[in-house]
Amino acid sequence: MSGLRWATLLPIAAYFAAMYVIGFYAMRLTNRASLDKGGCGSTYMEEYMTGGRASGGFVLAMTLVATYLSAGSFIGGPGTAYTHGLAWVFLAMAQIPTGYYTLMVLGKKFAIVSRKTGANSISDFLRARYNSGAVLIIASLSIICFLIAAMSAQLIGAARLLQGSTGLDYRSALIFFAVTVVVHTAIGGFRGVVFNDTLQGVVMTLSTLALFAAVLSRGGGVASIVQQMKALDPGMITPYGVQEGFMSVPWVSSFWVLVGFAVVGIPAVAQRAMSYRDSKSLHSGIIYGAVVSIVMLLGMHLAGAFGSVLVSDISSGDLVIPTLITTLFHPVVAGLVLAGPLAAVMSTVDSQLLVVVAAIVNDLLVNYVNPGLKTNLRALRRITVGTCLAVGAVTVALAFDPPELMVWLNLFATAGLLSTFLWPTILGLYWKGANAPGALAGMAAGIGTYLYFNYLMPRPLGLHPIVPSLVLSLAAFVVVAKMTKKPSREIIRLFWGL
Numbered sequence: 302m303s304g305l306r307w308a309t310l311l312p313i314a315a316y317f318a319a320m321y322v323i324g325f326y327a328m329r330l331t332n333r334a335s336l337d338k339g340g341c342g343s344t345y346m347e348e349y350m351t352g353g354r355a356s357g358g359f360v361l362a363m364t365l366v367a368t369y370l371s372a373g374s375f376i377g378g379p380g381t382a383y384t385h386g387l388a389w390v391f392l393a394m395a396q397i398p399t400g401y402y403t404l405m406v407l408g409k410k411f412a413i414v415s416r417k418t419g420a421n422s423i424s425d426f427l428r429a430r431y432n433s434g435a436v437l438i439i440a441s442l443s444i445i446c447f448l449i450a451a452m453s454a455q456l457i458g459a460a461r462l463l464q465g466s467t468g469l470d471y472r473s474a475l476i477f478f479a480v481t482v483v484v485h486t487a488i489g490g491f492r493g494v495v496f497n498d499t500l501q502g503v504v505m506t507l508s509t510l511a512l513f514a515a516v517l518s519r520g521g522g523v524a525s526i527v528q529q530m531k532a533l534d535p536g537m538i539t540p541y542g543v544q545e546g547f548m549s550v551p552w553v554s555s556f557w558v559l560v561g562f563a564v565v566g567i568p569a570v571a572q573r574a575m576s577y578r579d580s581k582s583l584h585s586g587i588i589y590g591a592v593v594s595i596v597m598l599l600g601m602h603l604a605g606a607f608g609s610v611l612v613s614d615i616s617s618g619d620l621v622i623p624t625l626i627t628t629l630f631h632p633v634v635a636g637l638v639l640a641g642p643l644a645a646v647m648s649t650v651d652s653q654l655l656v657v658v659a660a661i662v663n664d665l666l667v668n669y670v671n672p673g674l675k676t677n678l679r680a681l682r683r684i685t686v687g688t689c690l691a692v693g694a695v696t697v698a699l700a701f702d703p704p705e706l707m708v709w710l711n712l713f714a715t716a717g718l719l720s721t722f723l724w725p726t727i728l729g730l731y732w733k734g735a736n737a738p739g740a741l742a743g744m745a746a747g748i749g750t751y752l753y754f755n756y757l758m759p760r761p762l763g764l765h766p767i768v769p770s771l772v773l774s775l776a777a778f779v780v781v782a783k784m785t786k787k788p789s790r791e792i793i794r795l796f797w798g799l
Contacts, residue, residue: 305467305468305469306466306467306468306627306632308631308632308633308636309466309467309627309632309633309635309636309639310467310468310469310636311633311636312633312636312637312639312640313463313467313636313639313640313643316504316640316643316644317477317478317481319500320481320482320485320647321481321484321485323485323489323496323500324484324485324486324487324488324489325488325489326489326496327488327489327496328488328489374393374396374597374598374601374602374645375458375505375597375601375622375641375642375645375646376458376459376461376462376619376622376642376645376646377454377458377619378393378598378601378602378605379601379602379604379605379606379608379618379621379622380605380617380618380619380620380621380622381605381618382602382603382605382606383605383606383608383609383612383618383621384543384609384618385537385542385543385544385548386530386534386536386537386538386539386542386543386606386609387530387537387538387539387540387606388536388539388540388541388542388548388553389542389548389602389606390599390602390603390605390606391540391553392548392553392556393598393602394598394599394602395556395557396564396594396598397591397594397595397598410730410731411426411730414426414429414730414796417795418795422568422656422659422660422663422664423440423568423656423722423726424437424440424441424444424568424659424660424663424664425663425664426726426729427440427725427726427729427740428664428668429792429795430725430729430735430792430796431725431729431735431736431737431740431788432737432789432792433737433740433741434668434669435737435741436725436737436740436741436744437664437668438665438669439721439741439744439745439748440660440664440721440722440725440744441660441661441664441665442660443717443718443721443722443744443748444568444656444657444660444718445657445660445661446717447714447717447718447721448568448653448656448657448714448718449657449692449695449696449699450699450713450714450717451653451714451715451718452650452653452654452657452696453696453699453700454714455646455649455650455653456475456478456479456646456650456696456697456700457475457619457700458619458646459474459475459478459479459643459646459647459650460472460474460475460478460700461474461617461619461620461623462474462622462623462639462642462643462646463477463478463623463643464620464623465615465620465623465624465627466623466624466626466627466635466639472701475697475700475701476697478643478646478647479693479696479697479700481647482646482647482650482651482654482693483654483689483690483693483694484690485651486650486651486654486655486689486693487685487686487689487690487693488686500644501644501645501647501648502593502644502648504640504641504644505597505641505642505644505645505648506593506596506597506641507641508637508638508639508640508641508642508644509596509597509600509601509604509641510596510600511630511638511641512600512601512604512622512625512626512629512638512641513600513601513603513604515625515629515630516603516604516607516608516611516625516629517607519611519629520607520610520611526607526610529610530606530607530609530610533609533610537606537609540553549763550763551762551763551764552760552763552764552765554764555764555765555767555768556765558765558767558768558771564719565723565726565727566718566719566721566722566723566724566726566727567715567718567719567722568656568718568722597645601622601642604622604625605618605621605622608621608622608624608625609621611625611628612624612625612628622642623639623642626638626639654689654692654693654696655689657692658685658688658689658692661688661692662681662684662685662688666684667681713755716751716755716765716766716767716770717748717751717752719747719767719771720747720748720750720751720767720770720771720774721744721747721748723747723771723774724740724743724747724771724774724775724778725740725743725744725778728740728743728778730796733787733788733793733796733797734782734783734787734788735778735782735788736782736785736786736787736788738781738782738785738786739777739778739779739781739782739783739785740778740782741781742777742778742780742781742782743774743775743777743778743781744774745777746770746773746774746776746777746778747770747771747773747774747777750766750769750770750773750774751766751767751770754766754769754770
C-alpha cells in the first residue's frame with residue numbers, strides 16, 4: 302500500500318461516501334412509500350423495482366444512458382480503440398441511438414401495459430403476456446447467468462481503473478468498488494439507483510468533456526494527433542483497423558445490430574421504459590438521452606484512440622483511460638475526473654444487480670417457492686436485501702481472475718441477453734399472434750444458436766454471432782406460433798383492449 306496515490310484516492314472515496322448517503326435516503330423513501338400503499342410485499346416490490354413509476358424526463362434520460370453506457374463504453378471500448386484506432390470509434394457509435402430506440406420501440410405501450418399488469422420487470426411482463434411458467438423460468442435463468450457475467454465484466458473494468466490510477470492492487474480495488482455499489486443498491490433499490498444514476502450521468506458528462514479537452518491540448522489538436530497515429534501505424538486511421546480482416550464490413554454491420562437496434566432486449570435497459578411519469582417525460586428523455594450519449598461515446602472513444610500517441614508501455618488497453626487521467630491532470634483533479642468512468646460502471650452494475658435480484662426474488666422465489674411472501678413486507682424486504690448482497694459476493698468472486706480485455710466478456714453477456722429477450726418482448730408488445738410456444742421456441746433457438754456460434758463458429762459468414770442467432774430466433778418464434786394455439790381472449794383483451 303506504500304504506492305498509494307492518496308491525493309487521487311481521497312476524492313474518489315468521498316464520491317463513494319455520497320453513494321451510501323443517497324442509498325440510505327432512498328431506502329427511507331421506498332419504505333415510506335410502500336407503507337403508504339398498504340405495507341404488503343407486492344407494494345414493496347413495486348417501489349423497490351420501479352420507484353413508483355415517477356421518473357421525469359431528465360432523470361429518465363440520465364438513468365437510461367447511465368445504465369447502458371458502462372465499463373465497456375468508458376474503459377473497455379476506449380481500451381480497444383487504443384489498440385485498433387479510429388475503426389473501433391466508428392463501430393462504437395452504433396450505441397448512440399440507445400435511448401431513442403428503447404423509448405421509441407417500447408415507449409408508451411410498454412409503460413401502459415406494465416401498469417395494467419402490475420409488471421415491475423421484463424420477466425413480469427413476459428409472465429403476463431405469455432401466461433407460461435416455462436417462459437418465466439427461462440427468462441429468469443438467462444438474466445441470472447448472463448447478467449452475473451456482465452456485472453463481473455463491469456467490476457473488472459472498475460478495479461483496473463482504480464488500480465491504474467490510485468496505486469491500489471487489483472483485488473483491493475475490486476472489493477473497494479464492489480462493496481460500495483452492492484450496498485447502496487441493496488439498501489436503496491430502484492430509487493437509490495435512479496438518484497445515483499442522475500448524479501453519475503452528470504459526472505460522466507463533465508468528466509468526458511474534461512478528459513477529451515485535455516487530450517486534444519496535450520496532443521496538439523485533432524490534425525496533429527491523427528498524423529501521429531498514421532506514423533505509428535497507418536491502420537490506426539482507416540475504417541479497417543490495424544489487424545487485417547478484423548474490422549470487415551459484415552462484422553461492423555452486425556455490431557450495429559448488437560449494440561444499436563437490439564438494445565431494447567436488454568432487461569435493465571427495458572425496465573427504464575416502465576418507470577417514467579408521463580408522455581412529456583418520455584419525449585424529453587429521448588432528447589436528453591441522445592445528446593448525452595453522443596458526448597460520452599464519441600468523447601471517450603476518441604480519447605482512447607488518441608491516447609495511442611500519448612500513452613505507451615501499458616500492460617492492457619483497459620488501462621489507457623486511467624493512465625491518461627493520471628498523466629494529464631493534477632492528482633486531486635484526476636480523482637474528480639476518474640469519478641466519471643467509475644460512475645459509468647457503478648450506474649450499470651447497480652441496475653443489472655437490481656434486475657438479477659428481481660429475477661431471483663420476484664420471479665422465482667415469490668412465484669414458485671413461497672407465494673406467501675407477497676403479503677409479508679418484513680420478510681420480503683430482508684430476503685431482497687440478503688439476495689442482493691449474496692449476488693454481489695458471487696460476482697466479485699468471478700471477477701478475481703480477469704481476462705485481458707473485459708470488453709469481450711461484456712459483449713458476450715449482452716448478446717446472450719438479446720438472444721433471449723428481444724423477440725419475446727417486441728413481438729409480445731406488437732403481435733397478437735405471439736404465444737407461449739412461440740416464445741419458448743424463440744428463446745431456446747436464440748440462446749442455443751448464440752452459444753453454438755460463439756464457441757464453434759465465431760464469425761458465421763463474417764458476422765457477429767448475434768445476427769444469425771436473432772434471425773433464427775425470430776424464425777423459430779414465428780413458425781411455432783403460427784402452428785400452435787393462439788393466445789387466449791383474456792390476454793388479447795388485457796394487452797389490446799379488444
